[in-house]
Amino acid sequence: MPRKPRRGCAYGGCPRLAVPGSQYCEEHKALTDRQYNRYERSPDFNKRYGRKWKKIRARYVAAHPLCEMCLKEGRYVAVEEVHHIKPLSQGGTHAESNLMSLCQSCHMKIHMELGDRQIRK
Secondary structure: OOOOOOOEOOOOOOOOEOOOOOOOOHHHHHHHHHHHHHHHOOOOHHHHOOHHHHHHHHHHHHHOOEOHHHHHOOOOOEOOEEEEOOOHHHOOOOOHHHEEEEOHHHHHHHHHHHOOOOOOO
């Protein structure tokens, strides 16, 4: 099966082709990742979501493989996100009683209702 043709880098004025799976060439992908980590991501992100969190998340997903909100409505949707019921920024923990397995749609719906995420344009 033929592959999709590569597109040009989305960085203004760059003539190179984008890396597959990204909208930027290698140089500008690294640059935009650094800018995101420096200016947009919370500085204590890695303290809260490090290797320990990945293990907890994997264990929780193995025990709860379906979206809990969709399951209540009778739909069977695979889990994509593990949500903290009480956010870590508000004193929540990684305890299993504070976690909820959700699909991407339900996770976004919860955060939109809370008003802590905006739709990017």
